[in-house]
Amino acid sequence: MKGIIFAEFLELVENSFGLDVCQKMLDENKNDGVYTSVGTYDHKDLVNLIISLSKLTGVSVEELQRIYGQSVFKTLYNSLPGLDGKADSTFSFIKSVEEYIHVEVKKLYPNANPPSFNFISSSKTQLVMDYQSARCMSHVCLGLIQGCAEHFAENIEIQMDPITADESQVRFTITCLE
Template sequence: MKGIIFAEFLELVEDTFGLEICQQILDENQNDGVYTSVGTYDHHDLIKLIVSLSKLTGISIEDLQEVYGKSVFITLFNSMPGLEGKSDSTFSFIKSVEEYIHIEVKKLYENANPPTFNFISATESQLVMDYVSARCMSHVCLGLIRGCAEHFGENIEITMEPMTADRSEVRFTITYV
């Protein structure tokens, strides 16, 4: 997982909960908190930080992942050159993730292993897709989708249906409201 993901998470924690809490979750995990944006790091380290934050704050792991996903959307959007103007809606952007963004990420980082979106159906008002990822972070994806809709100024409703017990595959149904 790229360092930008870790750096953005730590920034969110510091901005939301304060430097003391941020340092506490790092200390609990014997983590120095130093990440370069292009460096590659074990996603389990991020999960450990989220679990520690959940224990300290009493906020569920799923809610923390969703808030994080929503907050990091614009950073990720701005980090991909040439995205501006390619999409004009939540649905068109989500489709571009698989058709353009993940392809570009794999070109830039040969060891990248981004999640996969398998599109099941699409109408003008509803998109159904399966999120597949060995990292099992579907609530981050949920937050990213919410951040995307907010970016495009759209009102959406999202349902998540786990397709596997470990949530490595989750079906999202996204509907314009």
């Protein structure tokens, strides 16, 4: 997992919960909190930080993942060159993830293992897709979809249905309410 993900998470924690909570979370994990944006780090370290933050704040792990995904969308969107004109709505952007974004990520970082989306059905008002990731962070995906809808100023409803118990595979049904 790229360092930009960790750096953005630490910034969110500091801004939302304060420097003291951020430091306690890092200390509990014997983590110095130093990440370079292009460095590659074990995703389990992020999971452990989220678990510690949940214990410190009383906010569920799933909700912390969702909040993080929602907040990091703009940073990730702005970090990929050439996105302008590729999508003009939440649905078209999500479809471009497999066709363009993950392809570009793999070009930049050959060892990257991004999640995959399998599109089940699509209409003007509804998109159904299966999310699959060995990292089991489907609530981050939920937040990213919410951040995407905010970016395109669209009102959507999202239903998550786990396909596997560990949520490495989840079906998302996204409905446009406008």
